Amino acid sequence: MATNIFEEVQIGNLQLKNRISMAPMTRARNFDGIPNDENALYYAQRSGAGLIITEGTAISNTAKGVLHIPGLYTKEQVEGWKKVTKAVHEKGSLIFTQLWHVGRVSHTSNQPEGKAPVGVSDIQAANSYAWGYDENGKEGFVISSKPRALSTDEVKEVVNDFANAAKNAIEAGFDGVEIHGANGYLIEQFLNPFVNNRIDEYGGNIESRSRFLLEVVDATIAAVGHEKVGIRLTPYGGLNELPHYDEIEETYEYLAKELKKRNVVYIHLMDQKTKGSHALPEGFLERFRSWYDGVIILAGGMDREKSEDLINAGTIDIAGFGEPFISNPDLVERLQNNWELTPPDRDLHYGLGSHGYTDWKKYDEVLV
Numbered sequence: 417m418a419t420n421i422f423e424e425v426q427i428g429n430l431q432l433k434n435r436i437s438m439a440p441m442t443r444a445r446n447f448d449g450i451p452n453d454e455n456a457l458y459y460a461q462r463s464g465a466g467l468i469i470t471e472g473t474a475i476s477n478t479a480k481g482v483l484h485i486p487g488l489y490t491k492e493q494v495e496g497w498k499k500v501t502k503a504v505h506e507k508g509s510l511i512f513t514q515l516w517h518v519g520r521v522s523h524t525s526n527q528p529e530g531k532a533p534v535g536v537s538d539i540q541a542a543n544s545y546a547w548g549y550d551e552n553g554k555e556g557f558v559i560s561s562k563p564r565a566l567s568t569d570e571v572k573e574v575v576n577d578f579a580n581a582a583k584n585a586i587e588a589g590f591d592g593v594e595i596h597g598a599n600g601y602l603i604e605q606f607l608n609p610f611v612n613n614r615i616d617e618y619g620g621n622i623e624s625r626s627r628f629l630l631e632v633v634d635a636t637i638a639a640v641g642h643e644k645v646g647i648r649l650t651p652y653g654g655l656n657e658l659p660h661y662d663e664i665e666e667t668y669e670y671l672a673k674e675l676k677k678r679n680v681v682y683i684h685l686m687d688q689k690t691k692g693s694h695a696l697p698e699g700f701l702e703r704f705r706s707w708y709d710g711v712i713i714l715a716g717g718m719d720r721e722k723s724e725d726l727i728n729a730g731t732i733d734i735a736g737f738g739e740p741f742i743s744n745p746d747l748v749e750r751l752q753n754n755w756e757l758t759p760p761d762r763d764l765h766y767g768l769g770s771h772g773y774t775d776w777k778k779y780d781e782v783l784v
């Protein structure tokens with residue numbers, strides 16, 4: 417019998433009210449990095465989703481490549497997030513936060529004391545943008561600065577920063593954390609041999625390039641438990657200047673099997689085709705499923721039909737929606753009733769203020 421994606425599902429020890437998740441989306445609406453009432457309202461409005469995954473959240477003060485994003489490394493930030501998790505829980509949704517370190521996709525104006533960003537190597541993403549202040553102090557897109565390679569000891573400190581942020585997340589009331597291993601940021605920079613030229617234990621073959629990712633997973637699991645740790649991956653992704661390499665397939669097979677051994681609560685795959693990069697190749701999802709029989713979330717150009725087809729085929733378990741959730745706070749209801757979706761306004765995706773953030777209308781309000 418076909419699965420009803422609008423009905424409850426158990427993943428690990430979590431009970432989700434449906435199989436729809438809100439994908440993580442940076443909105444840059446925290447002037448001081450501390451979540452506030454407006455952020456709580458934004459997430460509460462979207463709590464038709466069984467699982468909300470927050471915007472990428474900085475794990476430390478070197479982790480940022482975008483101004484006005486929230487963090488999870490100070491007491492004030494933890495207190496701020498409590499407002500968000502409470503508001504979402506009151507609406508019967510679960511909420512994870514996405515733990516983010518951008519690595520080289522950053523700018524000196526995003527870094528403490530204006531220093532160089534830290535990365536897997538000193539190779540610059542010279543055609544990729546951070547969001548910072550230009551030389552005239554004006555806010556906007558700025559070319560990512562030349563990074564400095566992390567020392568081996570510093571890599572281990574970043575591993576600890578992920579674990580600490582995860583502990584803070586649980587203290588703030590989150591149901592779990594999603595490690596951001598996608599979209600060309602620090603963890604994926606380690607995986608890619610064109611950017612990772614390290615000669616220590618974190619560079620070289622597939623196992624060595626995967627070591628940082630798996631150490632982050634292990635430390636985070638040790639901090640909060642495997643049933644509270646998921647991870648996002650973008651196999652074949654090209655965002656932020658990660659060229660394709662020969663061993664992509666083998667790398668993700670290795671990771672899928674290692675993550676299965678660790679019993680993470682889910683793997684969240686993202687197809688980058690709606691973000692102007694490569695689509696997942698034909699048959700990849702089915703191959704990934706053969707390596708990994710845990711919970712799979714898939715995001716990137718999903719609609720109701722595709723979600724139902726892939727879930728009923730057993731290829732994925734949960735459908736993730738990104739951009740449609742921005743302009744349709746009641747997205748789940750709209751999908752369920754086949755109601756029209758309000759198109760997004762990309763000029764309002766980032767930046768401070770409630771316009772384009774909490775003022776999107778529900779379907780029945782649009783009709784009034």
Ligand SMILES: Cc1cc2nc3c(=O)[nH]c(=O)nc-3n(C[C@H](O)[C@H](O)[C@H](O)COP(=O)(O)O)c2cc1C
Nearest residue numbers: 439440441442471472690715716717737738739765
């Ligand atoms: C405004 C915006 C911000 C985003 N920020 C993040 C982010 O912080 N972390 C992340 O992993 N993906 C981010 N994404 C990607 C989304 O999570 C999602 O995977 C992508 O938009 C594809 O899904 P969609 O076609 O349903 O929008 C962002 C997307 C948008 C539109």
